[in-house]
Amino acid sequence: MSGVLDHVMIRTEDLDASLEWYQTHLDYEEKDRHEGDGFTIVYLGPEEMHEEGAMLEITANHDDSDLEMGDAWGHIAVRVPEDELESSYQQLMDEGVEDYRDPESCGGRYAFVKDPDGHEVEIVKRDHGAKWSIDHTMIRVEDADDALGYWTRKFEYEHTGRWESDTFANYFMKPEGSSEEAMAVELTYNYDGRSYTMGDAWGHLCVRIDDLHDDWDQLMVREAPDYRDPADCDDMYAFTKDQDGHEIELIERDPDADSLFPF
Template identity: 80%
Template sequence: MDGTLDHTMIRVADLEESLDWYQTHLDYEEKDRHEGDGFTIVYLGPEEMHEDGAMLEITHNEGETPDIGDAWGHIAVRVPEGELEAAYEQLMEEGVEDYRDPESCGGRYAFVKDPDGHEVEIVQRDHGAKWSLDHTMIRVEDADAALGFWTRKFGYDEVGRWESDTFANYFVEPTDAAPEEMSVELTYNYDGRSYEMGDGWGHLCVRLDDLQDDWDQLMTREAADYRDPESCDDMYAFTKDPDGHEIELLERDSEADSLFPF
């Protein structure tokens, strides 16, 4: 089992403000929405998305202001090679918050923040649509446990790492993933710190071929039984990694009229 990363979910305080921010500054379009009782979920992404590209899921709960903990790191979006400075300057001209400019990041990447304070990294890639999701970063307290979770339970491959004197970054993704697919960045700080989850960060979602069969396989591999398919009306399920990050499991019907299984 090495399902594709389907989307990453964040919670926002003001739905229309967040939609305007991502649609104006990252040229995202609304892919689908679900209006529930007291909440709204919207899928967003570039107009020209790769078939295995990941979407951004924005969830708004009426009357709630999400708390962004430090266990959640950031999403990263792509711009073409050589266009980092121009892309960042464009965002500054549009009034986006100046958080970490390219110069302060050695000219390799940059960071901005959305209206809720979610960090958005800008990286240069020679693949994928402009502003498409490149990776999602989460912080972990035990690098061995986190890597073991993704490689043993999901069958992902470690495809890259960067180690400094104080921390390390590990990248994992499905075997034979297309370059346009999103990966997961695991950040491990050597000082033994712990993290607060908060509720501004929601979950990662892995798209599977057979929800029940893959769930059973995860249970055999001793993944956390958080919300099994039956408790979710056999539409989706959730497990958790060793740090408590939620991971949704979803089987999509390519012929369905909606992206939502409701």
């Protein structure tokens, strides 16, 4: 069982402000929207998306509650062409985006901004994928061996890159044989033994699978946590968790369906 990452979900306190930010500064367009009982979900992404590209899901609850960012989730990263890091960052500054970590402070290799809710957005140089498309989502893990084993055994992901320093290591994981345009999960492991708080400003990663029930059963054989099985979700999707508690949704996609949502 293997599937590409379909989307990453974040929560916002102000849906209109969040949508305006991503649509104005990253040129995202609304792909679909669902109005639920007490919440709204919006899928966003570049106009031209690769078939294995990942979307951003923004969820707004209608109860006006404050969101806690936590530190178990790190950032999403978006792509710009190799020679456009500085100009793309300057474009964002000219548009009024807050100056958080400019390219010079990051050694000219990447940069960071924040969205209106404080979610960190990394800008990375890539020679593939549409500009501003999602390259990876970073999560922090407390045991690198456990995290690597989880993604390898449960989802059949493989290493696509790593970077190690004196104090931490980053491991990038994607399905075997996936395209360059597919989103990776970046596992960040700090060597000092720290623990993390999950918060609620980040929601989940979502893996796009072929058969909800068969793939769920395979995950159970592989001893993935039984968090919300298909029956608990009206047989429309399901949720497991990784070894640190990051939620992972499983969903099928029908390319002929009128909506991206299974509701």
